[in-house]
Amino acid sequence: MNIAFAVIVLGVLALVFGLILAVAAKVFEVEVDPRLPQIQECLAGANCGGCGYPGCGGCAEAILAGKAPVSACAPAGPENAAKIAAIMGMEAPSGEKMVAHVMCNGGVNANKNFEYRGVKDCIAAGKVCGGSVLECKYGCFGFGSCVEACKFDAIHIGPNGAAVVDKEKCTNCGACREVCPRKLIVEVPYSKKVFVNCSNKDKGAAAAKVCANSCIGCGLCERTCKLDAIHVVNGVAVIDYAKCKGCTMCAKACPKNAIEPIPTPEEKEKFKAAQKAAAEKKAAAAKAAAEATKAE
Amino acid sequence: MSVTSLLAISLGAILTNNFIFAQFLGCCPFLGVSKKIDTAVGMGAAVTFVMGLASAVCYGVNIILVKLDLGYMQTVAFILVIAGLVQFVEMFLKKNIPTLYTALGVYLPLITTNCAVLGVALLNVQNNYNFIESVVYGITGGLGFLLAIFLFAAVREQLEFADNPKAFDGFPIALVTAGLMALAFMGFSGLKVW
Numbered sequence: 031m032n033i034a035f036a037v038i039v040l041g042v043l044a045l046v047f048g049l050i051l052a053v054a055a056k057v058f059e060v061e062v063d064p065r066l067p068q069i070q071e072c073l074a075g076a077n078c079g080g081c082g083y084p085g086c087g088g089c090a091e092a093i094l095a096g097k098a099p100v101s102a103c104a105p106a107g108p109e110n111a112a113k114i115a116a117i118m119g120m121e122a123p124s125g126e127k128m129v130a131h132v133m134c135n136g137g138v139n140a141n142k143n144f145e146y147r148g149v150k151d152c153i154a155a156g157k158v159c160g161g162s163v164l165e166c167k168y169g170c171f172g173f174g175s176c177v178e179a180c181k182f183d184a185i186h187i188g189p190n191g192a193a194v195v196d197k198e199k200c201t202n203c204g205a206c207r208e209v210c211p212r213k214l215i216v217e218v219p220y221s222k223k224v225f226v227n228c229s230n231k232d233k234g235a236a237a238a239k240v241c242a243n244s245c246i247g248c249g250l251c252e253r254t255c256k257l258d259a260i261h262v263v264n265g266v267a268v269i270d271y272a273k274c275k276g277c278t279m280c281a282k283a284c285p286k287n288a289i290e291p292i293p294t295p296e297e298k299e300k301f302k303a304a305q306k307a308a309a310e311k312k313a314a315a316a317k318a319a320a321e322a323t324k325a326e
Numbered sequence: 327m328s329v330t331s332l333l334a335i336s337l338g339a340i341l342t343n344n345f346i347f348a349q350f351l352g353c354c355p356f357l358g359v360s361k362k363i364d365t366a367v368g369m370g371a372a373v374t375f376v377m378g379l380a381s382a383v384c385y386g387v388n389i390i391l392v393k394l395d396l397g398y399m400q401t402v403a404f405i406l407v408i409a410g411l412v413q414f415v416e417m418f419l420k421k422n423i424p425t426l427y428t429a430l431g432v433y434l435p436l437i438t439t440n441c442a443v444l445g446v447a448l449l450n451v452q453n454n455y456n457f458i459e460s461v462v463y464g465i466t467g468g469l470g471f472l473l474a475i476f477l478f479a480a481v482r483e484q485l486e487f488a489d490n491p492k493a494f495d496g497f498p499i500a501l502v503t504a505g506l507m508a509l510a511f512m513g514f515s516g517l518k519v520w
Binding site for chain 2: 035036039040043044047048050051054055057058059060
């Protein structure tokens with residue numbers, strides 16, 4: 031009886047305190063800034079940490095506090111940055127959507143020094159024998175560290191054994207760029223479609239020896255481009271996307287098929303024939319001009 | 327009850343029967359939150375506040391318990407009261423004094439399990455203090471805690487740069503210091519004003 035009484039009294043006491051606390055919770059409810067959940071909704075929500083803050087919540091708080099730019103969340107893309115800017119009452123930043131791109135298409139065409147059978151991880155593979163799995167010092171191992179790192183299922187090991195980005199799914203969060211031990215993954219504008227898929231900076235012969243798809247720095251692309259948009263820098267062709275219009279002439283001219291989109295053999299033949307015809311035409315015109323001056 | 331008795335209680339709570347150095351209550355935050363003077367003072371102030379409030383509320387709860395012949399449930403009931411009280415204070419501060427709330431941070435919930443707070447509630451009952459005496463004892467006991475943690479934090483800040491023997495570096499030397507300070511506070515035991 032005594033026990034029951036004690037239990038009841040303490041229970042009632044606890045109930046009273048509970049009620050007081052419940053009422054207090056309502057009375058003293060602190061309103062969080064209504065923009066905070068709105069901003070968080072515009073973020074990618076993958077908690078990838080690419081922004082440098084602890085998760086999307088931390089990023090939203092930082093944006094609200096003005097410590098981070100409205101475009102802090104790369105995966106959310108420019109549309110969402112614009113939305114956040116609207117929530118914050120700021121001007122939307124302009125900027126083209128960027129995606130990741132792997133600057134190597136070696137894969138099975140790259141020569142291997144030995145067969146690596148260790149952990150399926152590029153960083154681990156890169157540690158074995160000084161990273162000499164591939165003869166190429168620059169190429170993609172294809173062990174998929176970037177695939178592991180991607181939270182958006184946007185990068186995979188392609189059919190030829192090198193990593194390929196699915197640019198529709200890519201959010202440019204930068205996780206793959208971080209993790210790639212060979213720093214092969216770069217940011218490219220989403221709208222562009224011509225890429226030099228090789229990072230081999232070695233001289234022509236050395237580059238040609240290690241991989242069937244390597245850029246040998248021959249400069250054919252440079253001479254073919256009418257827009258001065260592609261140049262051989264440090265032994266590898268680099269496209270200036272401010273100038274490139276995506277005509278794909280360089281890709282067709284490349285003797286090593288190192289430039290994407292890789293042309294079909296027919297396209298190549300056609301291109302060669304056209305080039306030859308143009309050259310003949312030019313030569314004929316020059317000859318004619320020379321004869322004309324002679325006749326005078 | 328006179329002013330002198332209240333003064334005697336205060337003096338006892340702050341110096342002669344200091345909660346930390348003489349009664350060894352509240353040692354956990356005393357050791358845990360005394361690395362920097364700023365946070366130590368914040369903790370001390372929070373404890374003072376809660377101890378005063380807990381004394382007042384527990385006095386009322388104790389009357390109810392005694393009336394119902396449930397005096398033996400004091401400890402449990404007081405724990406309940408203190409836990410609820412700290413929660414309430416936390417909500418109140420969060421709403422009304424957010425700067426203090428952020429300054430106190432994690433220390434405020436930590437007070438829930440501070441034995442000095444429970445100690446003061448039980449000692450009030452043991453000593454048969456009336457309401458005003460209880461509140462005064464609670465607040466001055468908190469002030470004693472504040473004094474102790476402030477002094478200790480000041481010493482510890484200096485200890486950071488002291489050239490201690492390696493085995494004593496860090497916590498050991500802090501514990502030795504706390505022991506020496508407790509010894510020093512024992513010197514107050516003969517203090518009698520009235």
